Each structure stands twice: as structure tokens, then as C-alpha cells.
Amino acid sequence: MRGERFLSSLNDGRSIWLEGKQVRNIPEHAAFKGTLNTIKNLFNMLDDPGERDKVGYLVADKGHYAHSSFLVPYTQEELAKRNQSFSCWSAETNGMMSRLSDYARSMITGWYAARHQLAALDPHFAHKISSYYEAARDNDLFLTTAIIDPQIDRSSDLDDKRISERFLHVVRETSEGIVVRGAKMIATGAPYTHDFVIFSFLQFQTQHQKHAHVLIVPANSPGLHIVCRESFADERERNHPLSAKYDEMDAVLFFDDVLIPWERVLLYGDPEKVLALRANQTANGLAFHQNVVRFVAKLEFVTGIAFAVAESIGATGFLHIQEKLGELLTQIDVIKALIIAAETKAVPDESGVLVPDLSYIETARSLGTKYYPRAIEILQQVGAGGFVQTPSGIEDFYGPISExxxxxxxxxxVSAEKKVELFKLAWDLIGSPLGARHLLYERFYAGDPIRGLANQYNRFDKKSLTNPIWNLLKETSKGGLTVI
Ligand SMILES: Cc1cc2nc3c(=O)[nH]c(=O)nc-3n(C[C@H](O)[C@H](O)[C@H](O)COP(=O)(O)OP(=O)(O)OC[C@H]3O[C@@H](n4cnc5c(N)ncnc54)[C@H](O)[C@@H]3O)c2cc1C
Incomplete structure (x- = not known):
């Protein structure tokens, strides 16, 4: 089964650091076991004849199933199939696992699908991305991205040595490949990924060629250290149902002179070209589509919990509670509507690949950064002090004070035990370390939301909205207006 194969592939010599120690047997480690079990079961869906069509497709010339994040969509049916696979894994994990590799796989699929247009960036690009795409698809590779540079001094730039030495850069070229040094943050799922998709995020100036790159880096590359944050995993499933199985570990990556073979150096040395690849609409359209489909499952999960909490304490009849629960429903509808719009308005790129409309997807991602904190706020308002009026353990129901x-x-x-279980589930979402991490995740996973919205404004064809205003004023002021 693919799930078991995935687990056994992880003890491959990778260097994972947690609480000052190197993790030796990752599938058995308490920090990862529950999460890896969840991923194992998802991977195994592709081997189950009753499930595999929900998440996968038959690779025509190979005769085996692959996850639909690898499917290049040329028709509405194929786009719907991609959506179905994202929805299925998201529903299985209540939207709580955002980096199940289907996002990074979609980016690779997008670059592969657009390889003929992208060949202008580098004559070897098409061949390299094709061979990597096939290897990733046919071997069920788990992938994640790491693009942000370390948070040292955001007011400074690459002209400052403190920055240039620590941002990922090439220290030498060899006949085998390039040797890179520096750090990247944050890589979610890093300890159990097979390969990292690494690229520079900022718009570097031409002289900073050594910092411009798009790389595929195996997690067990010598010299690569995966430095984990504190684990939020908790094996007591009835007390912490989400932390028990959904802690996607986040990590910082240290590259201590890591050799990247030329075959895995997709681009290097030209900031303009790297930026062009990063901005590729086909890859971003396919990858960001996954983000918003997954987000619907999470909003539905929070909403379901809020409804159940309100019912369990007899609060559903209060007008202000109804108003807040109604607001949660509108959040779900808005994101769903934006996905429908993005898919319906999908247009073929130069190669005929059907790409969801990015402007609707970007809007959904932006709204998500505000919707999720608001949804959590509503949940807190509905359950109020109930969330801390739960016993420390379900075990009290079976001890001397049971009655x-x-x-x-x-x-x-609901019964007392069911109510306590419900409130513990809700607390895992709003008050546990895992819950706090999720709030941060939804605010920032898509980049800085402030600059994201500002970019949306900057990129917009403003005249389409301002011209009618100036024209109206021209009419009312009888031509006395000068428009610059
Ligand atoms: C839980 C979690 C998981 C993540 N997982 C991944 C992952 O798997 N892969 C990945 O690549 N990334 C991941 N990220 C990283 C994410 O992409 C970044 O957090 C995000 O892009 C913001 O960058 P930053 O955290 O470095 O914040 P910074 O850029 O350091 O921003 C800090 C503050 O300064 C402000 N600021 C900084 N620079 C400017 C500027 N030039 N102009 C105006 N304001 C500025 C920002 O608005 C913000 O308020 C993850 C983040 C989180 C929180």
C-alpha cells in the first residue's frame, strides 16, 4: 500500500532537529506519529478501488493511478476532477491539513503543463520539469514549498552582508551542480516531505544573481537541516482530537553547503526569469485553486462546531447568536461562489491548459485571511466561558466523581460526556497551541495579506473604474475639469 511505502521511505538519513535532538525514526516519533497515520490513510485511498476515483486518475500510458493534483486539466471535467480530489482530502481532514502535498504538486504540474511557454526562460527547463513531474507523479512523492527568506531585518536588503550571507545563495558551481548556503522559512510538512520546492520570493536586482533560484531539493540532501518548531501533537485523542492527528509540523531549513544536482536546478542566476516563473499564471492558477477548495472544508468545520456548541447549550434561539451563525454561512457561500466563478471563467492558456481565473482565487485567498479570524471570534462568542469549563480529562467521567x-x-x-467532548474539540481549534498556529496560518500562508491586497489594487486596471467617475464629473461641471 502507498501509505505504508510512504512511511517507510522517510527513514532515509534526513536531518530533523526537535528539542535539541536529531529525530531517528520519524514514523514512530510521538511528534509525528498521529499526523503520519492520517497521511498514510489518505495515500492508501489511491489503492482502494472504491475510493481511488475520488482522489486519483488513471495515468493513461502507465496504467496506474496518480493523485489528481498531477492531472493537467484541458476540460471542465478534468478541472472538476482536480477540485474533487482537493475537496476529498480536505473533507477527510476537516480542512485542518493544508499541506498534504497537493498544493506543491499542483505547482509542479502547472510548470510542467506550461513547459513550452516557459522554455524561453531556459532551454533545459522543459526537459528538467518533465522528468521531475513524471518522477513525482509515478512515485507518489510528497512535496512542500519553502520560499520565504529568514526574518532577520526586513528593513534591509541584499546589499547588506548580514542579509546576503543568510538568504539562500550559491557558493560555488561544480560539474555536478550548484552548492547552496543560507536558510528558508517556513516549510510546513518539512520533516515528512520527500522534496522541497524552493524558490526566491522577492524581486531581486540583476546584480544579485547568486540569490535567484528555483530548485527541487531532496529532504535527505547532505548538509540540509530541518529545524522543527515545538510539537503540538498530543496523543490523548479524546482530549485533543485535532492535535492528535493533524499537527502539520512547520520547520526552518538550514542549507549548510548543500549540493543541488543540475537536473534539479530548474532556474538559476537570473532574477527576472525566476520572477517570471514564480508569476506563471498556469502554475499559480492550479496551485492556488487547491488553497481555496481546502479552505471551504475548514470553514464548514468551524461552522459545524459553532452550530453544535450553540445547540448544546441552548443558545440557538438568541437573535445575536442566529445572526453570527448566519454570518458563518455567508462566509462559506462567498468562498464557494468564488470557486465556482474561478472554474466557470477558466480559460485555456497558450498550451490549452484550462486555468482557473486567478483574480477570483486571489480574492478568495485574501478574504480567507479575514474570514478565518472572524469565524474563530464567532465561535468564542457562541461558547463563551464554556470552553474553559471543561474538565482536564474525559477520564473524570469514569472516576469517583462520575455521577x-x-x-x-x-x-x-446532549449528554454531559458528549458536551465535554464537543467543547474539547472546539478548544483544540480556538485555544490550543495547534489552534493558535492555525489562526496564524490562515492569516499568512498566502504571503503578507497587507501586501497581497495592495498588489491586487496595484495590478488592477484602475481606469475601468475611474473613467466613468471623471466622465460623470465632466458632464456635471460642463467641461471645466482637467483629467491628468
Ligand atoms: C503557520 C505558517 C505556515 C507556513 N508555511 C509555509 C510553507 O509551507 N511554505 C512557505 O513558503 N511559506 C510558509 N509560510 C510563510 C508565509 O509565506 C510567510 O509567513 C508570509 O509570506 C509572511 O512573511 P513573513 O512571515 O516573513 O513576515 P514578514 O515579511 O517578516 O512581515 C512581518 C511584518 O512586517 C510587515 N512588512 C514586512 N515587510 C514589509 C514591506 N516591505 N512593506 C510593508 N510591510 C512589511 C508585514 O506586513 C508584517 O506585518 C507559513 C507561514 C505560517 C504562519
């Missing part, structure tokens, strides 16, 4: 527990924790419509 009192059943008496005092009873809900309006």
Missing part, C-alpha cells in the same frame, strides 16, 4: 460529572456537565440537547 457528579454527568449531573453538572449535562447540555441542553
Amino acid at each position: 457528579l460529572m454527568h449531573l453538572y456537565f449535562e447540555g441542553a440537547s
Whole structure:
């Protein structure tokens, strides 16, 4: 089964650091076990004849199933199939696992699909991306991205040695490839990824060629260190149902002179070309589509919990609670509508690949940075102090005070034990370290939301909106207006 193969592939000599120690047996480590079990089950869906069509497609010339994030969509049906695979894995994980590799795989698929247009950037690009795409697809490679440079001094730039030495850069070229040094942050899923998709994010100036790159880096590359944040995993599933199985570990990557073979150097040395690849509409359209489909599952999950909490304490009849629960429903509808719009308005790129409309997807991603914090705020307002009025462990229901527990924790419509379980689930979302991480994730995973919205404004054809205004004023002021 692919899930078991995935787990056993992870003990490959990679250097993972957690709490000052190197992790030796990742599938068995308490920080990763629950999450890896979740991923194992998702991977195994592709081997189950009753499930595999929901998440995969038959690779025509190979005769085996691959995840649909590798499917290049030329028709609306194929685009719908990609959506279905994202929805399926998201629903299985309640939208809580955003980097199940289907995002990074979609980016690789997009670059592969657009390889003929992108050949102008580098004559070897098409061959390199084709061979990597096929290897990733046929070997079920788990991928993640790491693009942001370390947060040292955001007011400074590459002319400052403190920055240039620490941002990822090439220290030498050899006949085998390039040797890189520096760091990247953040890579979600890093400890259990097979390969990192690494690229420079900022718009570097021409003289900073050594910092401009698009690379595929195996996680077990000698010299690469994966430095994990504190683990939020908790094996007590009934007390922390989300932390028990959905802690996607985030990590910083240290590159201590890592050799990247030429075959995996997709671009290097030209900031303009790297930027052109990063901005490729086909890859971004396919990859960002996954982000917003996954987000619907998460909004539905939060909304379901908020409804259940309101019911469990008899609060559904209050007008202000109804208004807030209604607001959660409008969030879901807006994101769903934007996905429908993006898919319906998908247009073929130069190679005939059907690319979801990026402007609707960008709008959904921007709204998500505001919707999720608001959804969590609503959940807090609905359950109020109930979230901290739960016992430390479900075990109290089975101890000497069991009778009192059943008496005092009873809900309006549910048993005491079910109500405590529900509030513990909700707390894992709003108050646990995992919950706090999710709030940060939804605010920032798509980049800085402030600059994201500002870019949306900057890129917009403003005249389409301002010309009617100036024309109206021209009419009312009888031609006395000068428009610059
Ligand atoms: C939980 C989590 C998981 C993540 N996973 C991944 C991942 O898997 N892969 C990946 O590549 N990235 C990942 N990211 C990183 C994410 O892309 C970045 O956090 C995001 O791009 C913001 O960058 P930053 O964190 O470096 O913030 P900074 O850029 O350092 O921003 C800090 C503050 O300064 C402000 N600021 C900084 N520079 C400017 C400027 N020039 N003009 C105006 N304001 C400025 C920002 O608005 C912000 O308020 C993840 C982030 C989080 C929180």
C-alpha cells in the first residue's frame, strides 16, 4: 500500500532537529506519529478501488493511478476532477491539513503543463520539469514549498552582508551542480516531505544573481537541516482530537553547503526569469485553486462546531447568536461562489491548459485571511466561558466523581460526556497551541495579506473604474475639469 511505502521511505538519513535532538525514526516519533497515520490513510485511498476515483486518475500510458493534483486539466471535467480530489482530502481532514502535498504538486504540474511557454526562460527547463513531474507523479512523492527568506531585518536588503550571507545563495558551481548556503522559512510538512520546492520570493536586482533560484531539493540532501518548531501533537485523542492527528509540523531549513544536482536546478542566476516563473499564471492558477477548495472544508468545520456548541447549550434561539451563525454561512457561500466563478471563467492558456481565473482565487485567498479570524471570534462568542469549563480529562467521567460529572456537565440537547467532548474539540481549534498556529496560518500562508491586497489594487486596471467617475464629473461641471 502507498501509505505504508510512504512511511517507510522517510527513514532515509534526513536531518530533523526537535528539542535539541536529531529525530531517528520519524514514523514512530510521538511528534509525528498521529499526523503520519492520517497521511498514510489518505495515500492508501489511491489503492482502494472504491475510493481511488475520488482522489486519483488513471495515468493513461502507465496504467496506474496518480493523485489528481498531477492531472493537467484541458476540460471542465478534468478541472472538476482536480477540485474533487482537493475537496476529498480536505473533507477527510476537516480542512485542518493544508499541506498534504497537493498544493506543491499542483505547482509542479502547472510548470510542467506550461513547459513550452516557459522554455524561453531556459532551454533545459522543459526537459528538467518533465522528468521531475513524471518522477513525482509515478512515485507518489510528497512535496512542500519553502520560499520565504529568514526574518532577520526586513528593513534591509541584499546589499547588506548580514542579509546576503543568510538568504539562500550559491557558493560555488561544480560539474555536478550548484552548492547552496543560507536558510528558508517556513516549510510546513518539512520533516515528512520527500522534496522541497524552493524558490526566491522577492524581486531581486540583476546584480544579485547568486540569490535567484528555483530548485527541487531532496529532504535527505547532505548538509540540509530541518529545524522543527515545538510539537503540538498530543496523543490523548479524546482530549485533543485535532492535535492528535493533524499537527502539520512547520520547520526552518538550514542549507549548510548543500549540493543541488543540475537536473534539479530548474532556474538559476537570473532574477527576472525566476520572477517570471514564480508569476506563471498556469502554475499559480492550479496551485492556488487547491488553497481555496481546502479552505471551504475548514470553514464548514468551524461552522459545524459553532452550530453544535450553540445547540448544546441552548443558545440557538438568541437573535445575536442566529445572526453570527448566519454570518458563518455567508462566509462559506462567498468562498464557494468564488470557486465556482474561478472554474466557470477558466480559460485555456497558450498550451490549452484550462486555468482557473486567478483574480477570483486571489480574492478568495485574501478574504480567507479575514474570514478565518472572524469565524474563530464567532465561535468564542457562541461558547463563551464554556470552553474553559471543561474538565482536564474525559477520564473524570469514569472516576469517583462520575455521577457528579454527568449531573453538572449535562447540555441542553446532549449528554454531559458528549458536551465535554464537543467543547474539547472546539478548544483544540480556538485555544490550543495547534489552534493558535492555525489562526496564524490562515492569516499568512498566502504571503503578507497587507501586501497581497495592495498588489491586487496595484495590478488592477484602475481606469475601468475611474473613467466613468471623471466622465460623470465632466458632464456635471460642463467641461471645466482637467483629467491628468
Ligand atoms: C503557520 C505558517 C505556515 C507556513 N508555511 C509555509 C510553507 O509551507 N511554505 C512557505 O513558503 N511559506 C510558509 N509560510 C510563510 C508565509 O509565506 C510567510 O509567513 C508570509 O509570506 C509572511 O512573511 P513573513 O512571515 O516573513 O513576515 P514578514 O515579511 O517578516 O512581515 C512581518 C511584518 O512586517 C510587515 N512588512 C514586512 N515587510 C514589509 C514591506 N516591505 N512593506 C510593508 N510591510 C512589511 C508585514 O506586513 C508584517 O506585518 C507559513 C507561514 C505560517 C504562519
